[in-house]
Amino acid sequence: PVPVSSTMLWIKSVRDMEGNVPWQAARPSVLMFLHLLIIALLALAIARPSIGIGAADQRVVLVLDTSASMNAIGDDGDTAFENAKDEATRVVRALGNSARTPEIIVYRCGSEPRLVSGPTRDTRRVLRELGSIQASDECGTLEPCFELIQSMINAADATELADSESSTTRSRVIVLTDAAGGADLPAAIAGAPLQSILVGSQELSNVGIVALSATRDRADPVVCRLFVRVQSTSSDPIGIVLRVLDGDEELARVPIAFDAVEGDSPQSATTTIPVRIERSADLRVQFDRVDALTTDNTAWIFVPDPSPVRIAVVADGLANPVLLDVLEA
Numbered sequence: 001p002v003p004v005s006s007t008m009l010w011i012k013s014v015r016d017m018e019g020n021v022p023w024q025a026a027r028p029s030v031l032m033f034l035h036l037l038i039i040a041l042l043a044l045a046i047a048r049p050s051i052g053i054g055a056a057d058q059r060v061v062l063v064l065d066t067s068a069s070m071n072a073i074g075d076d077g078d079t080a081f082e083n084a085k086d087e088a089t090r091v092v093r094a095l096g097n098s099a100r101t102p103e104i105i106v107y108r109c110g111s112e113p114r115l116v117s118g119p120t121r122d123t124r125r126v127l128r129e130l131g132s133i134q135a136s137d138e139c140g141t142l143e144p145c146f147e148l149i150q151s152m153i154n155a156a157d158a159t160e161l162a163d164s165e166s167s168t169t170r171s172r173v174i175v176l177t178d179a180a181g182g183a184d185l186p187a188a189i190a191g192a193p194l195q196s197i198l199v200g201s202q203e204l205s206n207v208g209i210v211a212l213s214a215t216r217d218r219a220d221p222v223v224c225r226l227f228v229r230v231q232s233t234s235s236d237p238i239g240i241v242l243r244v245l246d247g248d249e250e251l252a253r254v255p256i257a258f259d260a261v262e263g264d265s266p267q268s269a270t271t272t273i274p275v276r277i278e279r280s281a282d283l284r285v286q287f288d289r290v291d292a293l294t295t296d297n298t299a300w301i302f303v304p305d306p307s308p309v310r311i312a313v314v315a316d317g318l319a320n321p322v323l324l325d326v327l328e329a
Contacts, residue, residue: 066081142185214283229270
């Protein structure tokens with residue numbers, strides 16, 4: 001027997017020795033429950049459970065406007081087309097994270113509607129196809145694309161109705177366009193609700209060439225008169241200089257001024273520019289100004305030859321090649 005002051009230190013020493021014994025029963029502790037909670041949250045995040053409320057869309061049609069107006073630059077420095085692609089990417093990713101990914105169909109609409117992707121449930125493929133779409137300078141409207149979508153939805157619904165007693169497919173159309181193109185969009189297409197996402201900014205003003213024609217003078221065919229109409233959406237006074245170029249050669253230079261006005265109605269100014277062209281030429285009319293849309297700052301027109309020479313060679317057999325070369329020269 002050995003007298004000691006206390007057995008408190010012995011109890012802690014025994015617990016430390018038991019900690020080195022394998023396969024012992026786990027003692028409940030705050031740290032253990034914290035670890036189990038972290039593991040459960042990680043498993044829940046990986047599983048991504050969701051609850052579907054109501055009827056989900058089984059077909060989503062994305063329409064991306066690629067007309068020339070989508071090249072307008074907003075106050076953030078990005079074009080409306082770039083903003084539309086970003087919005088379309090977010091929509092596709094949200095559809096991929098839903099309880100049941102619907103069939104996704106993507107159309108681009110410029111001068112004519114074109115199928116880009118689908119129908120598919122592979123959101124990665126849709127995102128790749130969206131990334132390949134490029135902006136264009138085409139002019140066009142959305143109506144031909146709406147007619148194509150209506151025919152597609154009617155044909156798909158008819159096929160599914162023939163396969164089953166009742167069709168339960170729900171379609172939805174999402175249109176990404178600029179504010180100018182989204183003013184008169186229908187509420188639905190073939191019974192499918194239409195959702196419009198307006199992109200772009202109206203902060204920057206724009207000056208553009210909206211009409212261009214050329215005619216030769218009847219008395220003096222060498223003189224060619226260019227008719228140019230320019231439109232401005234700015235309420236502030238603006239001055240530009242129109243330049244007529246034949247290749248790198250400048251043929252004429254004409255100033256145009258717009259006065260300050262109140263309201264949002266655009267202003268128009270017309271001018272006639274006479275130039276002397278003795279042959280056929282591709283003329284370029286342009287002005288240098290940084291505005292919302294740079295595409296309409298330049299316009300081209302072909303001016304035919306004023307008096308083309310036509311020669312008919314009549315020969316007995318083959319014509320003399322030397323004579324043909326001289327006439328061509």
